[in-house]
Amino acid sequence: MAEVKVLGSWSSPFTARVEVALKLKGVEYEFIQQDLSNKTPLLLKSNPVHKQIPVLLHNGNPIAESLVILEYIDDTFPGTPILPKHPYERAVARFWAKFFDEKFLPAARKVRYSKGEEQEKAKEEVRELLKVVDNELKKKKFLGGETIGLADIAGNFVALWAGVLAEVMGVELGMTEQKFPHLCRWMEDFLNCNVIKETFPSRDELVAYYSKGFKPAAASASG
Structure with missing residues (x-):
């Protein structure tokens, strides 16, 4: 066992x-x-x-x-650290982790569960939050510095799932390299990490899954 x-x-x-x-x-x-x-x-x-x-x-x-x-x-567990040792850096990592859960995810859910003008406002809110992350990544390879850490792992929804759900819903979030160059570079680096490639399902698998039988209650029932 x-x-x-x-x-x-x-x-x-x-x-x-x-x-x-x-x-x-x-x-x-x-x-x-x-x-x-x-x-x-x-x-x-x-x-x-x-x-x-x-x-x-x-x-x-x-x-x-x-x-x-x-x-x-x-x-x-010993091994690769997920949080930095320095108290200030640990606090910053926790801040960004909470940012994704308490700011970005609720905004993304608004996009999914709204229509018309309300949805357009929600999409703009998501874009503004993406700008914040893009700006933070100007001088960093990852949110955790040179290697992935707590904040990057917490941001995995942005790296893969947000684009998948936008595609399934037929919603355009404008997550382009032209608009968010640092964020898009981070997404590519993050998704190309060996541990991420070994763990994440493929984009095609997620698109097929959410297109066929995605249940709203299941989406919100995890954290």
Whole structure:
């Protein structure tokens, strides 16, 4: 029996965060696919408060919420650091991680669940947030510096899933190299990292999945 288990979904960016962190640390784990329309007793027992994925099980002890899990992994396992050592740099990394979860993701959800003029306003909000990230990346290879870290892993939705969902919805977010040169360069570098290529599903797989049977409730039921 594996000492480390991940309850998640192959199509979830939040689950992918956890898998990336474990692979960066070289931690072997068992992946247990979850169907959010038919939640397993193990998931409900492991995360009774939110009943969401992902959940990390370490020696039978459950840890929920992807950003919390990332810090737990960094604190628990040796190997490639996910958070920098310096307190200020750690604070900055946490700031950007929260930026993606508390600013960008809600804005992206507004685009998905709105129409007409309301959707146009939501798209403009997303573009303004992308400008903020683009500006931050002017003098950095990654948000974590020279190597990927907490903030980059937290931004995985921007790197892949945002474009996939925009394509499926037929929505144009304008994420072009001309408008966001630093962000697009970061996306390419990030997606070309070996650990990312080993972990993320392909764009075609995600497009096919979301086009066929993507359920709104499942999208919001993870964190």
